[in-house]
Amino acid sequence: MIKRNRCTGITDVEKNDMISLWRALVDIDSGSENKAGVDAVGKKIEEFLRQQDICVRYEVCQTRGNVLVAEYGDMTKPFIIFLGHMDTVFSDGTVKKRPFRIEKNKVYGPGVLDMKGGIVIALFVMKKLKEQGYRRFPIKLILAGDEEIAHQGSDTVTCIRKECNGAAVAFNFETGFMDHSIVTARKGTFRAVFEVYGKGAHAGNNPQDGCSAIKEMAYKILELENLNDFKTGNTVNVGVITGGTVANAIPEQCNIIVDMRFINETYKNEYMNKFKKIAETVHIPGTKTIITFPIIFDAMNDIDETKQLFDQVQTILYRQGFPTITAKKAGGGSDSAHTTAMGIPTLCAMGVQGTGNHTVEETADLESLFMRTHMMLTIIKNLK
16 A cells, blocks of 8 residues: 655755745735736746756736746757746735735735745746756746736737747646646636616606616626526626616616636637627617627647646656545636647646635645645656
8 A cells, every 4th residue: 555645855944945935926916917016026036047047038028027938958859838827816015915924834925826836836846856957858937927817918828839839748837726636627718898888867857768778788697697508617607797877867888797617619609609699689779788808718628638647647646655636627717728729738736735816815735835846846757
């Protein structure tokens, strides 16, 4: 019987260094709209990598955080991708209110889980591999600066796909799950904004002269919610609504924001067309609807190559005494969508484990920082 592995192979000095770097990255406000903050995170990472004599370069973005690319080894050979992002969902000033802190083996702070802890793992894996003279596969680290807003308004996706040409496999250091599952597929998502314009009128004197934007939107909301298909996993959520001004006026405007999760590109196109048809259909004469899609994030496809990679990794970890991993299909998007679209076998959610990402309750498990680093070193050194 194999004894489950509890040794991380990481010294106390290295653990302290990892925590210090984690703290430094978390304690920088780096919301997706804060280019200066994201780039400051990149500079901290660059400083660490250059101390290891690892080459660093940037794909400069004018309005979003730059893309950081670091390379170790002979990049003319098929290489391993380490993928991640430096931005968070939190606004400026959050760090001052909720800085990095550790309490009873739990770590708190904006982006501590999604995904600055994962970045620390990737960096120390590269450091340890270089120290140990690893040469089997070159390693390329790609860290985006605007993943949380699906790279809208930048050329980051083009950059990621260009940098991934020639890759053998990819590992994304997104949020890890407490049940030791590894993500092999993810839903895609798009966000739709419906704006209905009607005609205002006094609700007491001449209501018949008005065209209610809210009433028109009510029809559309029901039609949108009826598109939910829990059996296939394609889901629609009308999450935000605003409209009207006062109770005694026929409302002349109403807006909603809709979240759509789809399992593959075929369904994405199908549902976008359905949304457009709902927008075009008029129930209350005199109203007009405008629809836009401000965020579109493709699905991480469920490809055979990823299944083969998962099987290999599962065997490696079991033989080395690690907790048993399982494959998971997740609902949240990630840049793994771009590697699987290229046919590159990809495992996602390799970062620190925890709960509550994107919320004030975001919490990471401290010990998982060390265990996951040890786990990734084991995987890379045994990968065929």
